[in-house]
Amino acid sequence: xxxxxxxxxxxxxxxxxxxxxxxxxxxxxxxxxxxxxxxxxxxxxxxxxxxxxxxxxxxxxxxxxxxxxxxxxxxxxxxxxxxxxxxxxxxxxxxxxxxxxxxxxxxxxxxxxxxxxxxxxxxxxxxxxxxxxxxxxxxxxxxxxxxxxxxxxxxxxxxxxxxxxxxxxxxxxxxxxxxxxxxxxxxxxxxxxxxxxxxxxxxxxxxxxxxxxxxxxxxxxxxxxxxxxxxxxxxxxxxxxxxxxxxxxxxxxxxxxxxxxxxxxxxxxxxxxxxxxxxxxxxxxxxxxxxxxxxxxxxxxxxxxxxxxxxxxxxxxxxxxxxxxxxxxxxxxxxxxxxxxxxxxxxxxxxxxxxxxxxxxxxxxxxxxxxxxxxxxxxxxxxxxxxxxxxxxxxxxxxxxxxxxxxxxx
Numbered sequence: 001x002x003x004x005x006x007x008x009x010x011x012x013x014x015x016x017x018x019x020x021x022x023x024x025x026x027x028x029x030x031x032x033x034x035x036x037x038x039x040x041x042x043x044x045x046x047x048x049x050x051x052x053x054x055x056x057x058x059x060x061x062x063x064x065x066x067x068x069x070x071x072x073x074x075x076x077x078x079x080x081x082x083x084x085x086x087x088x089x090x091x092x093x094x095x096x097x098x099x100x101x102x103x104x105x106x107x108x109x110x111x112x113x114x115x116x117x118x119x120x121x122x123x124x125x126x127x128x129x130x131x132x133x134x135x136x137x138x139x140x141x142x143x144x145x146x147x148x149x150x151x152x153x154x155x156x157x158x159x160x161x162x163x164x165x166x167x168x169x170x171x172x173x174x175x176x177x178x179x180x181x182x183x184x185x186x187x188x189x190x191x192x193x194x195x196x197x198x199x200x201x202x203x204x205x206x207x208x209x210x211x212x213x214x215x216x217x218x219x220x221x222x223x224x225x226x227x228x229x230x231x232x233x234x235x236x237x238x239x240x241x242x243x244x245x246x247x248x249x250x251x252x253x254x255x256x257x258x259x260x261x262x263x264x265x266x267x268x269x270x271x272x273x274x275x276x277x278x279x280x281x282x283x284x285x286x287x288x289x290x291x292x293x294x295x296x297x298x299x300x301x302x303x304x305x306x307x308x309x310x311x312x313x314x315x316x317x318x319x320x321x322x323x324x325x326x327x328x329x330x331x332x333x334x335x336x337x338x339x340x341x342x343x344x345x346x347x348x349x350x351x352x353x354x355x356x357x358x359x360x361x362x363x364x365x366x367x368x369x370x371x372x373x374x375x376x377x378x379x380x381x382x383x384x385x386x387x388x389x390x391x392x393x394x395x396x397x398x399x400x401x402x403x404x405x406x407x408x409x410x
Contacts, residue, residue, distance in 0.1 A: 006035070006047065007032075007283055010031065010032065010035045010286070011028070011279075011282060014031045027132055027134060027135070028131075028285075029131055029132050029281075029282065029285045029344065029345075029378070030132065030378060032285035033285050033286075033288055033378075034289070036285065036288060036289015036290055036292070037289040037290075037292055039286075040289055040290035040293050041293050047290075048290070049287055051287065051290070051291070051352065052355075056352070056356075057352075057353065057356050059280075060284065060348075060349045060352050060353060061237075061247065061248075061353070062237070063281060063345070064248055064345075064346065065233050065247055065248055065250075065251040066233050066251070066280070067158070067277050067281065067346070068158055068233075068248055068251045068252040068255065069232065069236070069251045069252065069254060069258075070233075070255070070273055070274055071154070071156070071158060071159065071252070072253075072255025072258075072259060073229075073255045073259050073262060073270055074155060074270070075152050075155045075156060075256075076152065077259065079148045079151075080152060083145075083148070083149055083152075086324075086327070087153070087156070089324060089327070090153050090320065090324075091153065091156060091157070091160060093322075093323040094316075095126070095157065095161070095319075097319035097322065097323065098126050098315060098319045098320075099122050099123070099126055101314075101318065102121065102122035102126055102311055102315050103119055105307055105310050105311065105315055106118035106307060109307050110307070116171040116172050117358070117365070117366075119164075119168040120168040120169065120354050120366065121365075121366065123161055123165035123168055123350060124165070124347050124351045124354060124369065124370055124373070125307075125312075125315075125343060125369065125373045126157075126311075126315075127157055127161045127343065127346035127350065128153065128154040128157045128341050128342065128343065128346070129154065129342055129343060129344025129347070130150070130151065130154045130342060130344075131281065131345060132344050132377070132378050132382060133340070133342045133382055133385050136150070136340060136385050136388075136389070137150065137151050139385075139389045141393035142389055142392050143333070143392065149337065150337065158346045159252035161346075162246070162249055163189070163196075163246060165354075166189060166246055167186065167189040169354060170186075170188055171186070172357070172359070172362070173358065192244060192246045193245070193249055194245070195244055195245030195246070196240045196245035196247070196248075196253065197249065197250075197253055198245075199239050199240040199243060199245055199250045199253075199254075200240065200250040200257065201254075201257050203235050203236040203239060203254045203257075204254030204255065204256065204257030204258040205257040207228070207232045207235070207254075207258060208232075208257065208260065208261030209261065211225060211265060212264045212265060215265055222266045222268055222269075225266055225269050226268060226269060226271060226272035226273075229258075229265075229269050229270050229272070230272050230273045230276065232254055232255075236250040236251050237250055237251050281345045284345060284348060284349070285345070285348075288348050291367065291370075291371055294367070295367050295368050295372075296371075298368075300368060301368075304365075304372050305376075308369065308373040308376045309376055311343075312373060312376050312377045312380060312381070316338060316341040317335070317339060318338075320334065320337055321334055321335070332391075336388065340385075340388075341381075342378070342382075343373055343374050343377040344374060344377070344378075347374055348370065348374060351366055351367065351369075351370030351371075355367055
């Protein structure tokens with residue numbers, strides 16, 4: 001109870017000063033990390049959490065399932081239709097190249113580690129999370145088209161990387177045995193994804209149709225609809241896991257299939273789920289403070305810092321610039337999309353699950369890479385957000401001719 005009271009109190013204090021703190025790029029996640037570090041530091045800290053338990057594992061799984069569902073539901077279909085060629089380049093070309101670049105970077109900096117672990121690290125550091133730099137998506141000084149593209153990419157990115165991450169984890173778990181059968185792990189992951197796809201489609205479409213029909217006939221109320229929407233990702237996740245499927249993929253697919261029904265439901269239909277996700281992720285940011293303390297209690301290799309630095313900069317920027325070549329976009333806009341790829345909750349969840357599931361001897365490198373990547377991202381992307389917005393707003397600056405929209409070629 002003390003932990004819950006502390007987290008709630010810190011969140012309340014931040015809510016009182018949110019606007020003033022935002023001037024110094026102090027967002028809610030940053031405030032919660034700072035509080036978590038302070039409250040769990042030292043040999044006899046006021047708070048200490050056992051993060052290597054089944055309860056914690058299930059908790060972070062539920063957080064990610066809800067987060068993926070909300071991301072999928074809130075993806076604006078009009079933006080996807082308008083910028084479909086751009087999203088094909090970002091998600092079908094830049095994202096695989098980014099994963100490969102992260103893997104190759106790990107291969108060069110951690111030559112003694114097994115290939116499956118390098119793949120896990122790549123899946124941990126690649127997913128985007130706009131929460132630490134949420135002001136960018138709302139900053140009207142930055143062209144709305146760029147903000148829309150970044151917002152949609154952030155929503156779809158995690159769902160696409162999730163099955164890749166779980167496949168790498170399955171291979172890592174298989175490596176514990178004396179006679180590892182990686183082909184069996186691959187087949188198991190494929191079957192799990194198939195079950196997840198079927199479950200997600202069935203739950204998402206059916207629940208969307210039922211809620212839409214009920215609302216149209218006046219059989220329900222706005223409050224009940226909000227509860228119903230909250231139940232959808234939980235049902236999709238639970239049914240998929242019970243069937244031997246991938247719960248994350250099921251929740252994400254359920255969100256995609258449920259999204260069309262949102263046009264016929266109250267505007268507040270997803271607000272309860274959003275608020276719960278926000279609260280749970282902020283609690284996770286607080287727990288991340290303890291992970292930071294545990295990681296910095298040991299020596300940090302230069303290779304870990306270099307990997308994190310490259311992961312949040314060139315590993316994303318180069319693939320994005322390559323994928324956007326020939327689109328007619330201005331260089332400044334390509335650089336913006338390549339640079340603004342913050343890491344956050346998804347990386348923390350993936351890293352935490354990897355630490356729990358893979359052989360114990362690999363925990364240290366996963367924790368160090370995950371923590372350093374998120375911290376470097378918070379510093380670099382957080383500090384650069386305001387200067388970038390000022391450049392776009394400056395008369396005659398990089399934001400000048402954006403109104404003449406250039407179509408993106410395929």
